[in-house]
């Protein structure tokens with residue numbers, strides 16, 4: 272196979288750095304400047320002030336008169352990450368950083384944390400923000416960063432990197448079964464073990480504890496505090512990470528894509544979170560600066576925007592009819608005339624792929640799924656809906672056989688039939704070949720080893736034939752199939768440039784942006800033409816070009832009798848018309864089918 276070493280499209284950035292910035296919050300990112308060989312002494316902002324809270328040059332929170340921004344280790348002769356950046360944020364203004372998925376907006380936030388070099392440098396060392404704090408504070412604590420562009424792994428709790436980023440594999444199904452001791456830590460313990468607060472409280476903690484109680488209530492976490500952290504659903508985890516960041520009482524909280532729908536905040540929790548962020552920001556405890564994608568709703572209370580477009584950042588007051596970036600038609604990949612299959616519209620009796628009768632999942636007194644009755648037939652398109660914590664992921668884990676309670680569904684009390692066999696007679700390894708699957712958990716778990724051992728795009732796609740996470744040698748026929756689906760999707764969906772499928776296939780997976788990795792894992796899920804395709808928030812990290820490429824593929828290229836189960840909080844994400852889709856909605860563990 273041809274190896275292309277020089278191939279590196281403009282938008283493909285330092286993936287390991289990005290991955291870290293995406294997955295981690297404050298604590299881990301402290302190591303970054305050191306990794307770049309720069310010795311950073313601990314920086315305290317300690318000039319005296321007349322304002323008891325935050326004093327200043329006037330009331331400035333961020334001040335960059337005009338500077339180029341570089342990664343540490345890069346000379347001024349290199350291309351800057353941002354050129355001629357001018358940005359001033361005053362206390363009381365409400366800013367959002369807006370840019371497409373995978374764009375440099377995370378870099379802009381990371382710059383505020385002192386992880387980039389400005390030229391000329393700010394007067395206070397590496398930090399262009401929070402000029403003077405009184406009382407003096409360690410800047411590492413004064414600024415917190417939480418990213419929601421992917422979910423942290425279970426063992427990593429809140430802050431450690433996902434093992435997949437170091438090339439290892441971790442078992443993302445651990446939450447369903449017996450747990451190792453270190454995974455039993457409750458949400459309450461996890462929150463407090465990483466904070467200076469004592470869970471029992473003490474006088475100096477009182478103010479903090481009150482705030483935390485309020486945050487826990489408003490983030491709807493009260494009922495979850497004694498559960499192991501690892502069992503929290505995606506939406507619950509996202510809310511818990513915000514509570515954790517607030518525990519450190521930062522002055523400035525940077526949130527990377529907190530309102531995007533991946534991985535899954537449902538509409539009501541998104542509204543709740545938006546209102547909480549507003550109240551925190553107004554009270555300056557802490558100030559909030561968030562990044563958003565152009566398609567995310569811009570909260571009413573945002574007064575200013577910083578629009579990130581490649582190396583340039585445009586700052587402006589929000590206008591009434593704010594439109595971040597017009598989406599041009601040229602972003603939509605053209606319809607490939609290859610492999611287009613005519614849909615068979617004739618009604619016919621379809622084979623049952625999944626049959627559930629009175630299916631239940633319980634953890635002691637927590638009844639997560641209640642008497643589910645559901646049938647999926649060949650060729651059907653389903654939309655699985657339900658608020659955060661309603662049991663969607665649990666239901667999927669029964670279908671894939673990952674949940675231990677899939678074995679306990681037995682007649683006469685219940686039935687779980689998968690591909691015409693009772694679950695207990697259907698080996699999990701067989702299910703992996705019959706089901707194609709993308710999910711935030713798989714995205715996080717997939718190994719990303721760099722160097723010689725790292726897999727290429729085509730090798731990653733090829734692991735989908737057996738539904739495994741490690742390299743398998745492909746037959747010639749399988750290699751042809753990999754080529755076929757890359758071509759049918761259209762390599763330009765990946766990067767917007769004129770790639771050949773060869774160039775794309777031989778690129779290392781780890782070198783791709785998060786959106787390109789999601790696209791590769793989508794192809795991995797369909798490569799074996801599975802009988803059931805599970806798309807659990809499949810567009811995570813993708814930009815609009817990639818999303819429209821995948822939607823077109825799903826409309827035009829799938830085998831007629833492939834069933835698809837699409838999980839999303841948003842109806843308009845589905846590529847099919849409403850009349851072509853059946854819906855199953857979970858509410859408090861009960862299924863409503865329509």
Ligand SMILES: Nc1ncnc2c1ncn2[C@@H]1O[C@H](COP(=O)(O)OP(=O)(O)OP(=O)(O)O)[C@@H](O)[C@H]1O
Nearest residue numbers: 502504505506507634639659660661662663664665
């Ligand atoms: N081992 C466990 N013990 C107790 N409760 C659990 C366990 N595993 C999951 N849960 C709870 O089951 C509920 C359903 O979780 P699930 O992940 O299926 O929700 P979801 O609908 O996928 O949510 P989201 O939209 O946030 O991803 C949650 O409240 C979760 O905390």
